[in-house]
Amino acid sequence: MTNFFNPPLYLQRYQFVIEFIKRNKPKKMVDLGCNDCALLRKVKFHREIELLAGVDIDSAVIREKMYALAPIPTDYLQPGDHPLTIELYQGSVTEKDRRIKGFDLVTSIELIEHLQLGDLDRFSEVVFGFMVPAAVIISTPNAEFNPLLPGLTGFRHYDHKFEWTRAEFQRWALRVGREFGYEVEFTGVGEAPGQDQTVGFCSQIGVFWRIIPVSQSHEPEGPLLYKLLYSVKYPSLCDNNVLQRILVNEVLYWSENLKRRWLEETSEREEDAYSDQNTEEEEEDMEGRLAERLSQMEGKEQDVERQPADWRRRREENEEMEDDDLTEGERLYRSGRSVCVPVARLWSCPRVESLSGNISFLKQILLNDSRVSMTEDGLAVVLAEAEDHQDLDYSDAPECTDIRQSVVCTVEEDWGA
Structure with missing residues (x-):
C-alpha cells in the first residue's frame, strides 16, 4: 500500500x-x-x-x-x-x-x-x-x-x-x-x-x-x-542586532582573507625584488665580460643591451597589473606591525554591500562594534600581522549556505476501518 x-x-x-x-x-x-x-x-x-x-x-x-x-x-x-x-x-x-x-x-x-x-x-x-x-x-x-x-x-x-x-x-x-x-x-x-x-x-x-x-x-x-x-x-535582518552580527562576521572574515592574500603577494614581490637584485649584479658582471667581446663586434651593441631592459619592463608590468585595478583608497597597507584593510575594499566583498546598503552605514556599524579595530579616520580595519601569516589559512573556510532541510513524515495512510 x-x-x-x-x-x-x-x-x-x-x-x-x-x-x-x-x-x-x-x-x-x-x-x-x-x-x-x-x-x-x-x-x-x-x-x-x-x-x-x-x-x-x-x-x-x-x-x-x-x-x-x-x-x-x-x-x-x-x-x-x-x-x-x-x-x-x-x-x-x-x-x-x-x-x-x-x-x-x-x-x-x-x-x-x-x-x-x-x-x-x-x-x-x-x-x-x-x-x-x-x-x-x-x-x-x-x-x-x-x-x-x-x-x-x-x-x-x-x-x-x-x-x-x-x-x-x-x-x-x-x-x-x-x-x-x-x-x-x-x-x-x-x-x-x-x-x-x-x-x-x-x-x-x-x-x-x-x-x-x-x-x-x-x-x-x-x-x-x-x-x-x-x-x-x-x-x-530586520533585527538590527542580528544584522550587525552578520555584517561584522562577513567583514572580519573577508578582512582576514584579504590580509592573508596581500601578505602572500607582498612576500612574493620581496622575494622577486631580491632575485632581481642578484640578477642585475650578474648582468653587470656579464656585461663587463661582454664589453670586451663587443668591442670586436661592431653593430651588435644595441641589440645585446636592449634584451635585459625588455625582460625587466615585462616583469614590472606583470607585477603591477593587479594593483592597477584598485584605487589608492582600496589598497591594503602596513601600519607598524598591523595590516590595514580599507573599508572601500571590503565594500566590494560578497554580501557586504547588500547587507549594509551604503558605505556610511557600514562604517558606522564597524566603529560601534567592539570586535573591530579601526584606524583613527575610520577608513580601514586594522588587523594584527601574524609572524607567520601562512598559519592564518581561511582559504578553506566554508561560506554560509542556505541549507534546505525538511522532516519527512513517515506515517502511512490508513485505508481501512
Missing part, C-alpha cells in the same frame, strides 16, 4: 501547497488540523511567509513535534530578510478566536471528513465568514477512487464521518463560495497509472479565492478560545 503512490499521497498534498505558496507568496498562513506539523515544517523554509500558524484539537500530537519547528543553526548564520513567527494553538476549528483572523492563506488538508455535518457548517462560518482569508485550500478523499485502493473496505480512516464523491464535494464548495463571496477551482493529487482515469484524483482539492472585498467590522474582537502551545520568532 505504501508503494501505491509515488511519491506518497501525503507528500503530493504537501507539495501542492508548497507550489501554491511559491506562485502566490502569501505572508500569513494558518494550517487547520495541523496534526504533527509536518506541513508547517516544510512551509517554514519559504521565507516570504512572515507568520505561520497551526491549529489542532489534539494538544498531545502538537507537543510531540512542535520543537521540530525551532530555528536551526543555519537560521542564525543565514537569517532571512523578513521576520518569521510560528505559533501553534490547541483549539477547535468550529470556534472563533480573533488570533486566527487576518491570514492570507488557510489550509485544511484531509480535515473536513473528520467533522460531523453539523460541525462542517460551523467550520464554514469560521473559515469563510470569520477569518475571511484571501485564499483557502481544502483537500478531502474522493470516494469514487476508493474501489482502486487495495484492501480497502469502508472509509479510508476509522475516524472519517463521510467521504464525498466529486459531485458532492463540488456542490458543497460552490454553495459555500456563493454564501461567503468566493470562487472555487477544483483539482486534486494522486493519479493511479494504468487505472481508470474517469474516477478522478485520489485526494480532491478545492482552491477558494475571495472575490468580495472584506468590509471593516466594528464587532468586539471576541474571546481567546484557543490555547497557545508554542511560539517562536526566527532571526532576521
Whole structure:
C-alpha cells in the first residue's frame, strides 16, 4: 500500500501547497488540523511567509513535534530578510478566536471528513465568514477512487464521518463560495497509472479565492478560545542586532582573507625584488665580460643591451597589473606591525554591500562594534600581522549556505476501518 503512490499521497498534498505558496507568496498562513506539523515544517523554509500558524484539537500530537519547528543553526548564520513567527494553538476549528483572523492563506488538508455535518457548517462560518482569508485550500478523499485502493473496505480512516464523491464535494464548495463571496477551482493529487482515469484524483482539492472585498467590522474582537502551545520568532535582518552580527562576521572574515592574500603577494614581490637584485649584479658582471667581446663586434651593441631592459619592463608590468585595478583608497597597507584593510575594499566583498546598503552605514556599524579595530579616520580595519601569516589559512573556510532541510513524515495512510 505504501508503494501505491509515488511519491506518497501525503507528500503530493504537501507539495501542492508548497507550489501554491511559491506562485502566490502569501505572508500569513494558518494550517487547520495541523496534526504533527509536518506541513508547517516544510512551509517554514519559504521565507516570504512572515507568520505561520497551526491549529489542532489534539494538544498531545502538537507537543510531540512542535520543537521540530525551532530555528536551526543555519537560521542564525543565514537569517532571512523578513521576520518569521510560528505559533501553534490547541483549539477547535468550529470556534472563533480573533488570533486566527487576518491570514492570507488557510489550509485544511484531509480535515473536513473528520467533522460531523453539523460541525462542517460551523467550520464554514469560521473559515469563510470569520477569518475571511484571501485564499483557502481544502483537500478531502474522493470516494469514487476508493474501489482502486487495495484492501480497502469502508472509509479510508476509522475516524472519517463521510467521504464525498466529486459531485458532492463540488456542490458543497460552490454553495459555500456563493454564501461567503468566493470562487472555487477544483483539482486534486494522486493519479493511479494504468487505472481508470474517469474516477478522478485520489485526494480532491478545492482552491477558494475571495472575490468580495472584506468590509471593516466594528464587532468586539471576541474571546481567546484557543490555547497557545508554542511560539517562536526566527532571526532576521530586520533585527538590527542580528544584522550587525552578520555584517561584522562577513567583514572580519573577508578582512582576514584579504590580509592573508596581500601578505602572500607582498612576500612574493620581496622575494622577486631580491632575485632581481642578484640578477642585475650578474648582468653587470656579464656585461663587463661582454664589453670586451663587443668591442670586436661592431653593430651588435644595441641589440645585446636592449634584451635585459625588455625582460625587466615585462616583469614590472606583470607585477603591477593587479594593483592597477584598485584605487589608492582600496589598497591594503602596513601600519607598524598591523595590516590595514580599507573599508572601500571590503565594500566590494560578497554580501557586504547588500547587507549594509551604503558605505556610511557600514562604517558606522564597524566603529560601534567592539570586535573591530579601526584606524583613527575610520577608513580601514586594522588587523594584527601574524609572524607567520601562512598559519592564518581561511582559504578553506566554508561560506554560509542556505541549507534546505525538511522532516519527512513517515506515517502511512490508513485505508481501512
